[in-house]
Amino acid sequence: MRTGIQITRIGFFTLILCMFSIQAHAQLGPDEKVYYDNYQSILQIMEKGMEESIKTGDPSLDFLYEMIPHHQAAVSMSENVLKYSDNEQVNKIAATIIREQLEGIKKMEALKDKIKVSPEVNVQAEASYLKAYNNIYKTMIASMEDARPTGNIDKDFLEEMIPHHVGAIKWLEIS
Incomplete structure (x- = not known):
């Protein structure tokens, strides 16, 4: 059982951490603010694109x-x-990343166009895939939305890209 002194200490340290967190965010330079605002916009566009993607009945095409x-x-x-x-x-x-992802997009677009002609519809397989996909997606998005500016754009970028790519690896594992 915690004593009043322990609770007071925890509250005091929590307050200090919050103050430093607010102060660090308030001290962002103009470049970091623009970088972070751009990141938030990119994240929203990605979320919209992924959430509104067509569900075809073919897990490969959905992917x-x-x-x-x-x-x-x-x-x-x-x-x-x-x-x-x-x-x-x-x-x-x-x-x-730019070079490899652009090449990957070209390949995926070509494969998508090929598969669309004659999809292999399997509603059960799609349901199973989408269940796993949604769990991975939610984890990735939560991690990416939790990314906060630190005053170091390079560190921020790396911290943002790690959950982004971990999500992709996990989707490959279920595909």
Whole structure:
């Protein structure tokens, strides 16, 4: 059982942490504010694209419809960081993401067009896929929405991209 002193200490430390958190957010430079606002817009566009993707009855086709906006967001997020980062390693990662994701989008668009002609409809398989997909999606989005600016755009970008790519890997595992 906690004593009054322990509760007071916990409350005091919580207050201090909140004050530092608010102060750190308030001290963001103009570049970080614009970067973060862009990130939030990109995230909303990705969410809308993924949530409104067509459900076809074919899990493979559904996957393609969902992953294209996911890849487009990775491109936009990488373009966003390139505007503000001077870090050579981060810029190299961002450039690689752009190149590989654009190539992936081309391949997915071509495959989507091919599969659309004669989809393999399996309502049970789709239901199973969508259940797993939605769980992964919710986890990824929650992590990406929880990303807060730290005053270091390079760190922020990496922290944002990790759950983004972990989600994609998990979707590949269920596809």
